[in-house]
Amino acid sequence: MAEVDEKLIRHIGRLSRIDLTDEQVATFGRQLADIVAYMDKLQELNTDGVEPLAGAVAVHNVLAEDVPADSLPPEQALANAPAREGDFYQVPKVIGDSQ
Amino acid sequence: MTDIVNLSAVELRDAVAGGEVSAEAATEAHLEAIEALDGRVGAYNEVYADDALARAREVDERHAAGRPMGALAGVPLALKDNLCTAFGRTTCSSKILADFRAPYHATVVERLLAADAVVLGKTNMDEFAMGSSTENSALRPTHNPWDPARVPGGSSGGSAAATAGRMCAAAVGSDTGGSIRLPAAFCGVVGLKPTYGRVSRYGLVAYGSSLDQIGPFGRSVADAALLLGAIAGHDPHDSTSVRRPVPDYLVRLDEPVGGLRVGLVKEFHSEAVGRETREAIDAAAGLYRDMGAEVVEVSLPHSRIDVDGDGRLSSYAVACYYIVAMAEASSNLARYDGAHYGHRTAEKVADIIDLYSRTRAEGFGEEVKRRVMLGTYALSSGYYDAYYLKALKVRRLVQQDFDAAFGQCDVLIGPVSPEPAFRIGEKTDDPLKMYLSDIYTISVNLAGIPAISVPAGLSREGLPLAVQLLGNVFEEDKLLRAARMYENAAGVGPLVPAMAEEQP
Numbered sequence: 143m144a145e146v147d148e149k150l151i152r153h154i155g156r157l158s159r160i161d162l163t164d165e166q167v168a169t170f171g172r173q174l175a176d177i178v179a180y181m182d183k184l185q186e187l188n189t190d191g192v193e194p195l196a197g198a199v200a201v202h203n204v205l206a207e208d209v210p211a212d213s214l215p216p217e218q219a220l221a222n223a224p225a226r227e228g229d230f231y232q233v234p235k236v237i238g239d240s241q
Numbered sequence: 242m243t244d245i246v247n248l249s250a251v252e253l254r255d256a257v258a259g260g261e262v263s264a265e266a267a268t269e270a271h272l273e274a275i276e277a278l279d280g281r282v283g284a285y286n287e288v289y290a291d292d293a294l295a296r297a298r299e300v301d302e303r304h305a306a307g308r309p310m311g312a313l314a315g316v317p318l319a320l321k322d323n324l325c326t327a328f329g330r331t332t333c334s335s336k337i338l339a340d341f342r343a344p345y346h347a348t349v350v351e352r353l354l355a356a357d358a359v360v361l362g363k364t365n366m367d368e369f370a371m372g373s374s375t376e377n378s379a380l381r382p383t384h385n386p387w388d389p390a391r392v393p394g395g396s397s398g399g400s401a402a403a404t405a406g407r408m409c410a411a412a413v414g415s416d417t418g419g420s421i422r423l424p425a426a427f428c429g430v431v432g433l434k435p436t437y438g439r440v441s442r443y444g445l446v447a448y449g450s451s452l453d454q455i456g457p458f459g460r461s462v463a464d465a466a467l468l469l470g471a472i473a474g475h476d477p478h479d480s481t482s483v484r485r486p487v488p489d490y491l492v493r494l495d496e497p498v499g500g501l502r503v504g505l506v507k508e509f510h511s512e513a514v515g516r517e518t519r520e521a522i523d524a525a526a527g528l529y530r531d532m533g534a535e536v537v538e539v540s541l542p543h544s545r546i547d548v549d550g551d552g553r554l555s556s557y558a559v560a561c562y563y564i565v566a567m568a569e570a571s572s573n574l575a576r577y578d579g580a581h582y583g584h585r586t587a588e589k590v591a592d593i594i595d596l597y598s599r600t601r602a603e604g605f606g607e608e609v610k611r612r613v614m615l616g617t618y619a620l621s622s623g624y625y626d627a628y629y630l631k632a633l634k635v636r637r638l639v640q641q642d643f644d645a646a647f648g649q650c651d652v653l654i655g656p657v658s659p660e661p662a663f664r665i666g667e668k669t670d671d672p673l674k675m676y677l678s679d680i681y682t683i684s685v686n687l688a689g690i691p692a693i694s695v696p697a698g699l700s701r702e703g704l705p706l707a708v709q710l711l712g713n714v715f716e717e718d719k720l721l722r723a724a725r726m727y728e729n730a731a732g733v734g735p736l737v738p739a740m741a742e743e744q745p
Contacts, residue, residue: 155614157621158614159598173672174611174614176673180555181564181619184557184564184632185631194636196633198688199481206477222581224579225585231581234595
């Protein structure tokens with residue numbers, strides 16, 4: 143399995159959208175390496191021909207009637223908004239110059 | 242007042258229905274217990290004293306007017322703080338949701354209110370249900386009422402401690418890898434994880450969506466049965482909830498299961514389990530035999546537990562569970578980004594990605610960050626097949642083991658934990674050490690089957706011991722009856738920690 147090094151930790155931090163300090167990169171690096179090594183134990187098991195099981199209790203194609211119903215009113219939906227402008231959540235620019 | 246808190250939830254419900262105790266007196270008594278003890282225990286994040294009393298009075302008024310009463314009328318309950326309530330806050334014991342006020346009730350909460358239960362407050366937990374000791378709460382650790390220097394277990398530690406400490410008549414928690422059963426075992430109360438799909442997850446803050454289930458804590462098997470009946474059943478808001486009728490779990494509870502076959506899980510009966518816990522399981526097997534049940538040995542090969550060179554326990558099922566749970570968690574916790582609700586960083590940010598990354602760095606605790614990152618890793622390009630997909634295949638093997646075992650028996654028996662409650666701080670230096678607390682509980686969540694932790698007495702050190710019974714999918718009625726058989730025969734009786742016996 144891949145080595146859990148600083149480069150990988152920073153990459154995962156970016157994918158996870160979590161800023162990491164240098165100290166955290168070091169600590170998480172050690173801890174994650176340990177845990178990943180433990181998970182590598184699964185490679186010992188032969189799973190050829192075994193179907194993956196995503197959900198333990200099989201429920202299939204649960205559909206709702208295509209009928210309009212009440213949904214959360216805007217005031218309630220916005221009640222916890224950290225920043226709002228009218229009926230909108232206000233956030234920093236999504237499409238930036240760097241992208 | 243102290244007498245009321247020693248009634249079981251069923252007894253209290255009957256006393257209120259029969260007019261012997263008012264809902265107000267019941268609520269008052271439990272609020273007094275919270276006042277007396279919670280400073281030392283720290284079970285509650287929020288207590289709704291005024292609202293609870295108002296509601297209790299309203300229940301009494303309707304009762305006096307001869308109106309029909311719900312199945313839990315006047316029973317004071319505590320709810321784990323990952324259950325959305327439109328009253329108070331729903332924090333998941335995380336800084337990122339410190340001031341979050343849910344705009345709706347979880348379905349389970351709706352059902353408990355419809356049953357006329359009284360909600361005393363929201364209880365402490367490991368942050369986002371990630372933990373086995375409640376030490377990962379961003380607010381405070383909860384202390385075990387049996388020994389405040391010890392953990393109550395987790396992640397539903399607050400609900401378990403409140404139930405054990407008589408600070409509520411019963412409580413509700415959630416279980417993803419043992420988070421009801423482990424704290425129940427550590428606190429000397431009954432804790433049940435229902436079959437996946439038995440209880441609606443709508444309004445339960447999601448951790449591992451294919452693993453999570455909501456379930457009851459009570460001081461007796463009957464109390465767990467009472468609560469399960471009130472919360473179980475299909476919910477159109479939760480497409481993973483099943484359309485199966487909910488039996489009356491109480492009506493036949495005291496009827497022993499005729500021809501019961503109990504399977505002693507071979508892999509769970511090794512030296513890895515503490516001697517006193519193993520003795521409790523052997524004693525339970527003996528009691529079942531005395532009652533005419535057949536006790537056989539069964540094997541769950543993929544739940545096998547090995548001891549490696551460093552004396553560390555290792556298990557395929559634990560590795561499988563953590564990959565699946567962390568992968569699902571990384572997805573589920575992506576929503577906490579500071580955009581729509583919850584904490585948002587006050588720092589100046591360059592763009593929205595920066596907003597997310599700063600907010601989450603500030604709002605998530607260490608364990609949550611660790612699990613989100615591990616989950617992201619397991620799902621990331623290049624690693625998905627080796628980790629997540631592999632884990633899902635192992636999950637199938639774990640489930641097949643249970644299918645085979647239930648071909649030979651009705652219920653399985655094993656430990657909940659290798660040992661009784663450990664000391665606060667004892668396992669926090671090593672995440673993996675903490676993960677291994679779940680070694681006997683996680684297979685159950687992988688397979689989706691129901692399981693219950695039942696008190697088995699006290700250790701020589703005076704700490705609660707427990708046995709775990711596992712049932713086949715949707716066979717909670719049989720599982721509860723088998724648990725009741727053990728509870729009755731063992732005669733352990735409700736266990737009361739010393740602090741709950743103090744007179745005011």
